[in-house]
Amino acid sequence: MSDLQTLPCPTCGEDADFEQPGCVDGHTADGGVCPEWACTGCGTALVIGDVHVPRRETWHRAA
Structure with missing residues (x-):
């Protein structure tokens, strides 16, 4: 476990x-x-910070 951080909890209010x-x-x-x-x-659970979002790639087929 890591350090504690005080944050607003949406469930606890x-x-x-x-x-x-x-x-x-x-x-x-x-x-x-x-x-x-x-x-x-x-x-x-909260996700805080920079999160990698996969991007959609377009594939082209050679004719």
């Missing part, structure tokens, strides 16, 4: 402590920071 669970998605494999945080009170 107030500021709550959030912690980072161990990253299983590979966000930290190259030294990056995992964007996932979980409320210590209710378990609501």
Whole structure:
């Protein structure tokens, strides 16, 4: 587990402590920071920061 951070929790309806669970998605494999945080009170998950969004690629077939 990582450091605690106080954030507004949409489920609890107030500021709550959030912690980072161990990253299983590979966000930290190259030294990056995992964007996932979980409320210590209710378990609501938040994604904070820069998240890679896959882009759609167009493939062309040669005739």
